[in-house]
Structure formats: C-alpha cells, structure tokens
Amino acid sequence: MDDQKLSKINLDISENDKLILSSIDKFLEKDVKPYVKEFESEDKYPQDIADKMAELGLFGATISEDYGGLGLSAVTYSKIVENVSSVWMSVSGIFNSHLIMCAAVEKFGTDEMKNFYLPKFATGELRGGIALTEPDCGTDLQSIKTKATKDNTNYKINGTKTWITNSVQGDVLAVLVKTNSEISPPHKGMSLLLVHKDQGYVPRKLKKLGYRGIDTGEVQFKDVEIPLENLIGTEEGRGLQQILSGLELGRINVAARGVGLAKAALDDSIEYSKTRKTFGKPISNHQSIQIKLAEMATRLEASRLLTEQAAIAYDSGRRSDLQAGMAKLYATETALFNSTEAMRIHGGFGYSPEYNIERYYRDAPLLAIGEGTNELQKIIIAKQLVE
Ligand SMILES: Cc1cc2nc3c(=O)[nH]c(=O)nc-3n(C[C@H](O)[C@H](O)[C@H](O)COP(=O)(O)OP(=O)(O)OC[C@H]3O[C@@H](n4cnc5c(N)ncnc54)[C@H](O)[C@@H]3O)c2cc1C
Numbered sequence: 033m034d035d036q037k038l039s040k041i042n043l044d045i046s047e048n049d050k051l052i053l054s055s056i057d058k059f060l061e062k063d064v065k066p067y068v069k070e071f072e073s074e075d076k077y078p079q080d081i082a083d084k085m086a087e088l089g090l091f092g093a094t095i096s097e098d099y100g101g102l103g104l105s106a107v108t109y110s111k112i113v114e115n116v117s118s119v120w121m122s123v124s125g126i127f128n129s130h131l132i133m134c135a136a137v138e139k140f141g142t143d144e145m146k147n148f149y150l151p152k153f154a155t156g157e158l159r160g161g162i163a164l165t166e167p168d169c170g171t172d173l174q175s176i177k178t179k180a181t182k183d184n185t186n187y188k189i190n191g192t193k194t195w196i197t198n199s200v201q202g203d204v205l206a207v208l209v210k211t212n213s214e215i216s217p218p219h220k221g222m223s224l225l226l227v228h229k230d231q232g233y234v235p236r237k238l239k240k241l242g243y244r245g246i247d248t249g250e251v252q253f254k255d256v257e258i259p260l261e262n263l264i265g266t267e268e269g270r271g272l273q274q275i276l277s278g279l280e281l282g283r284i285n286v287a288a289r290g291v292g293l294a295k296a297a298l299d300d301s302i303e304y305s306k307t308r309k310t311f312g313k314p315i316s317n318h319q320s321i322q323i324k325l326a327e328m329a330t331r332l333e334a335s336r337l338l339t340e341q342a343a344i345a346y347d348s349g350r351r352s353d354l355q356a357g358m359a360k361l362y363a364t365e366t367a368l369f370n371s372t373e374a375m376r377i378h379g380g381f382g383y384s385p386e387y388n389i390e391r392y393y394r395d396a397p398l399l400a401i402g403e404g405t406n407e408l409q410k411i412i413i414a415k416q417l418v419e
Contacts, residue, residue, distance in 0.1 A: 041337065041340050041341070041344070043107050043111075043340060043344075044105075044107065044344075044347075045105075045107060045108055045111070046108075049104065049105070049108040052088075052089075052102065052104070052108070052112075053108065053111055053112065053115070055088060056088060056090075056112055056115060056116070057115060059084060059085075059088060060115060060116065060119045063080070063081060063084050064078075064081055064116075064119050064120055064123060065119055065120075067080075067081070068119065068120045068388075068391075069385075071244075071245045072120070072122070072244050072245055072391060073385060075239070075240075075244040075245060076245060077200075077201050077245060077246070077247055078122075078123070078126075078245050079201075081123060081126075082126055082156075082159075082201075083156075085123070085126065085127060085156070086155060086156030089101070089102045089154070090112070090127045090156075091127055091130055091131075091153065091154060091155065091156035091159060092134075092153065092154025092155065092156075093109055093112065093127065093131060094109055094131050094134070094135065094281075095131070095134050095138060095150055095153060095154045096138065099138070099146065099147075099150035099151050099153075099154055100150070100151045100154040100155065101134075101150070101154040105343075105347045106281060106284055106342075106343040106344075106346040106347050107340070107343040107344060107347055109285070109343075110284050110285060110287070110288035110339060110340075110343045111288070113128065113285050113288035113289055113292065114288040114289070114291045114292040114295070114336075114339075115292060116292065117288065117289040117290075117291075117292025117293050117296075118292035118293065118295050118296045118299075119292075119296070120245075121242075121243065121289055121292070121293055121395045122243050122244060122245040122246040122395075123245075123246075124285075124289055124292075125197050125198075125243065125246045126159075126198065126246055128282075128285055128289075129160075129161035129162055129197040129198050130153070130159050130160055130161055130198060130202070132161070132162050132206075132275075132278050132282055133153075133160050133161055133162050133204070133205070133206040133226075134150065134153045134154075135278045135281065136162075136206050136224060136264055136274050136275060136278060137149055137150060137153070137206070137226070137264060138150060139274070139277065139278075140224075140264050140265040140270070140274050141264055141265065142261075142265075142266060144261070145226070145261070145262075145264070149226070158203045158204050159198060159201070159202045159203055159204075160198055160202040160203055160204040160205050160206070161196060161197045161198035161199060161202055161205055161206075162196075162205065162206045162208075162275065163193040163196045163199065163205045163206065163207040163208065163251055164176075164193070164208045164275060165193060165194055165195050165196070166178060166191065166192060166193055166194060167192055167194050167250075170195070171404075171405060171408055173208065173222075173272060174217070174218040174219050174222070174272070175218070176191075176208060176209070176210060176222070177191055177210070178190070178191025178192070178193065178207070178208070178209045178210065178253060179191060179209060179210050179211075179213065180209040180210070180211050180223065180225060182211070182260065185259065185260060186257045186258060186259060186260065187209075187211075187225060187257070187258050187259075187260060187262070187263070188255055188256070188257050189207065189209060189225070189227065189233075189253040189255075189256040189257075189258070190253055190254060190255060190256075191209070191253050192250065192251065192252055192253070193205075193207065193250070193251040193253075194238075194249075194250045194251070195238065195248055195249075195250075196235070196248065196249055196250070196251050197246060197247070197248045198246070198247060199233075199235040199247065199248070199249040199251050200235045200236075200237050200247035200249045201247045202229070202247075203228060203229055203230075204226060204227065204228045204229065205226075205227055205229075205233070205251070206224050206225070206226055206264065206275070207224070207225050207226075207227050207253075208222060208223075208224055208271050208272070208275060209222070209223055209224075209225055209271070210222055210223075211223040211268040211269070211271075212268065212269065215269070219269075219271075219272040219273070220269045221268075221269060222269065222271040222272045223263055223264075223265075223268045223269060223270065223271040224263075224264040224265070224270070224271035224274050224275060225258060225262050225263055225264065226258075226262045226264060227253075227256065227258050227262065228258075231256055231257065231258050232253075232254070232255075232256040232257070233251050233252065233253050233256050234251065234252045234254070235247075235249040235250070235251045235252075236249050236250045236251075236252075237249050238250060241394050241397070242391065242393075242394030242395040242396075242397070242398060243395055243398050279353075279356075279403065279404065280346060280352055280353050280356045281346060281356075282403045283342075283353075283356040283357060283359065283360040283403055283404065283409075284339060284342050284343050284346060284352075284356050284359060284360075285403075286360050286363075286364060286399055286402060286403040287335070287338065287339040287342065287356070287359035287360045287362075287363040287364065288339055288343075288363070289363075289364075289367070289399055290335060290339075290360075290363030290364040290365075290366055290367040290396075290399050291332065291335050291336050291339055291363050291366075291367075293367040293370070293371065293392055293395060293396055293399070294328070294331070294332045294335060294363070294366045294367045294369075294370040294371075295332055296388065296392060297328070297367070297370040297371045297373070297374035297389065297392045298325070298328045298329055298332055298370055298374070300374060300378075300387070300388055300389060300392075301324070301325060301328065301370075301373070301374045301377045301378070302316070302325060304377060304378055304381075305321050305325065305377055308379075315377070321377060324373045324376065324377055325377075327369075327373070328369070328370045328373050328374075331362075331366040331369060331370065332366060332370065334362065334366075335359070335362050335363035335366040336363075338355070338358055338359040338362055338363065339359040339363055341355055341359070342355035342356045342358070342359040353412075353416070354413065354416045357404075357409050357412050357413050357416075358413060360403065360404070360406075360409055361406050361409040361410065361413065363399075364396075364399035364400050364406060365400065365406065367392075367396040367399050368396045368397065368399070368400060370392075370396075371389070371392035371393045371395075371396040372393065374389045374392060374393075375389050375390070375393050
C-alpha cells in the first residue's frame with residue numbers, strides 16, 4: 033500500500049534514527065529477503081543474519097548509550113520491529129526476547145551486574161532471552177514450580193521451562209524462579225536469575241507451526257548452580273514485578289510485529305490481485321476482492337496508529353499500559369485477519385510454499401498468544417476501564 037496516500041502522525045524520529053532505519057531497510061533487502069524461504073522451510077537458524085544484526089547494533093537497540101547500546105526510543109524501535117516483521121517475523125524474535133532480558137538487567141540490576149553484562153549484551157557477544165513459561169503454566173505465572181534454593185555462595189535451580197526463545201542458540205537467560213514457595217501471595221516468593229548455558233541448563237529445540245528458523249526450546253534445570261550475584265536486583269521476591277514492568281514496551285513491540293505482518297499480507301495481495309485474471313479481468317476489478325483489500329488496509333492503518341500512539345505515550349513517560357494493550361490486541365488480530373484474507377485472495381496459490389502467504393498464515397497466530405494472550409489482553413483492558 034502506498035503509505036503516502038495516508039495522513040500520518042508526526043513521529044519524532046531524529047536524523048540519526050532515520051539513518052539507522054534506512055540501513056536496516058537495506059539489510060532486510062540484501063541480507064534477509066533472499067534467504068527467508070531457505071531458512072524458514074528448513075527451520076534453520078539464520079546465523080549470518082544474526083551476526084549482521086550484531087554489526088548493525090540491533091542487540092543493543094534499546095540499551096542506553098552509557099553501556100554501548102543505541103538507546104533508541106520506543107517509536108524508532110517499534111518502526112524497526114515493524115519493518116523487520118514485514119520481511120520475516122522470526123528475525124525480530126532474535127533481538128526482541130534478548131532485549132526484554134536486557135531491560136530487566138538495566139532497570140533492576142546492581143551497578144556491578146550492569147557494568148559487566150550490558151556492554152556484552154549490546155554488542156551481541158552474549159545473547160539470550162527470558163524463561164518464564166513452564167509445561168504447566170504460562171498465563172498463570174504465579175503457579176511456576178521451578179525452584180532456586182540457596183546456600184552461602186550459590187543458588188541451585190531445579191525445574192523445567194518451555195517455549196523459551198533463544199534458549200538453544202543463546203548464551204544466557206533471565207529465569208523466573210521461586211526462591212520461597214511458602215509465602216503468600218506467591219509472587220512475593222518469585223525472583224529473576226541470570227543463568228548462563230555453560231552453567232548447566234540443557235535446552236531442546238521444539239518444532240513449531242510457524243516462527244521458524246529461530247530456536248524455541250524446552251529447558252531443563254537439574255541442580256544448576258549459579259553465584260548469588262546473578263540475582264537481578266538486590267532482594268529476592270521482586271522477579272514477577274521486574275518482568276511484568278517490561279510488558280508495556282513488550283506489547284508495543286508485539287503490536288509492531290502485527291503491523292509489519294499485516295502490511296506484508298496486504299502488499300502481496302494488492303500485487304497479486306492486479307496480475308491474476310479471472311473472467312477476462314484482473315481480480316482487483318471484482319468487488320468482493322476490493323472489499324477485502326479495503327478492509328485489510330483500514331484495519332492495518334488503525335493498527336499502525338494505535339501502535340504509534342502507544343509508542344509516543346511510552347516515550348513521553350506517561351502511563352501507557354492501556355494504549356499498549358489495545359495496540360497489541362488490535363494489531364495482532366489484524367495480522368491474523370489480513371493473513372487469512374490474503375490466503376483467500378491468492379486462491380490455491382495461497383496454500384503453496386511458493387508464495388509468502390502461507391508463512392504469514394502460520395506466523396500470525398503466535399502474536400495472539402505471546403506477551404499475554406489476547407483473551408487476557410481484553411480482561412486487562414476492561415479492568416482498567418472499570419477501575
Ligand atoms: C513460539 C513461542 C515462543 C515463545 N517464547 C517464549 C519465551 O521466550 N519465554 C517464555 O517464557 N514463554 C514463551 N512462550 C510461551 C508463551 O508466553 C505462552 O504460551 C503464553 O503465555 C500462554 O501460556 P500457555 O501456553 O501456558 O497458555 P495457558 O495459560 O494455559 O492458556 C490457555 C488458554 O486459556 C486462556 N486463559 C488462561 N487464563 C485465563 C483467564 N484467567 N481468563 C480467560 N482466559 C484465560 C488463554 O488466553 C488461552 O487461550 C512462547 C510461546 C510460543 C508458542
């Protein structure tokens with residue numbers, strides 16, 4: 033869709049950030065687009081792409097410049113996520129989950145932890161993600177069973193995490209554990225620990241419908257010992273709050289992924305509808321196809337505006353959880369809608385791996401599950417309305 037045809041929110045993007053966005057667009061065109069099919073179909077980790085992202089500074093995108101990061105605003109960062117996701121959504125997960133871990137360290141870590149880890153996180157020398165979900169619970173995180181017991185020098189961790197992105201290829205995870213299982217409410221006994229793969233956790237790659245290429249795994253912790261200094265923060269019992277405090281930005285990012293995917297589905301559909309002919313004319317001349325395109329474009333535009341507004345609110349320091357929740361809900365449902373409509377517009381070819389449509393259709397559902405399911409999102413939005 034020609035973006036020039038639409039009026040725009042005036043986004044406050046500096047000249048320097050515009051240069052960053054333009055170099056990422058070049059990288060997507062040259063180093064990602066030609067390789068998506070190969071890596072996606074074989075579910076192969078795109079190591080070269082990850083290494084080039086490190087060169088571009090993406091692993092430090094939201095880490096402050098004091099620690100060697102790019103210190104980008106939510107507005108610029110969400111534009112990057114949107115553009116990356118319009119080419120291949122999996123690539124955005126390689127740095128997104130990593131940056132959620134980094135944000136927890138930067139916000140709550142001790143100076144010693146920040147000085148040691150953040151420069152290495154920013155260059156991508158150490159890469160990772162967050163390990164919250166367990167086989168028996170994802171939404172209801174207060175029910176986790178993974179435990180860390182402590183002696184004078186170490187925590188010893190036992191338990192299983194699942195669906196953990198970057199757990200196989202990454203080096204380190206922020207792991208949500210129970211350091212006290214007796215206390216009520218349970219979140220007061222939950223802590224966040226930074227654990228290195230070489231300290232002994234064992235990841236196993238899982239097969240997935242979509243979001244392929246990137247490694248998502250089950251992770252076993254069996255008597256894994258880490259030093260007490262790897263607790264994020266200075267006191268136990270803050271882990272759930274620490275991880276939930278990153279959710280506003282996390283939701284804006286998932287919304288941006290939805291916008292990128294919805295845009296790709298629409299753009300491919302417009303192109304296809306102009307060339308595919310039935311009954312002597314391009315299918316774009318049939319009203320039923322026009323109605324689909326109009327609805328896809330309108331929902332896409334609404335999703336983008338919601339996402340941009342949420343990012344602007346976040347950058348201004350205003351409370352933005354309601355806007356971020358609405359953007360996440362609407363943009364991810366739009367990604368699902370647009371990918372399904374794109375499939376219909378492409379007819380039988382929408383079902384073939386020759387076209388990108390079937391990938392959008394497989395990738396989109398994850399957006400409705402991750403970073404708080406959309407069912408939960410509605411409950412959270414409603415709670416704030418009646419508060
Ligand atoms: C590809 C992929 C990557 C992932 N990456 C990560 C990662 O890096 N780190 C990580 O920790 N996790 C990750 N996850 C896990 C993800 O965050 C969880 O799947 C998600 O939080 C949902 O949890 P669940 O699967 O246990 O579903 P459940 O919590 O069991 O929910 C099942 C259904 O019940 C609904 N439901 C639950 N509670 C309520 C309620 N109170 N009211 C109404 N409806 C409710 C949910 O909306 C959902 O529809 C990933 C998942 C996938 C598929």
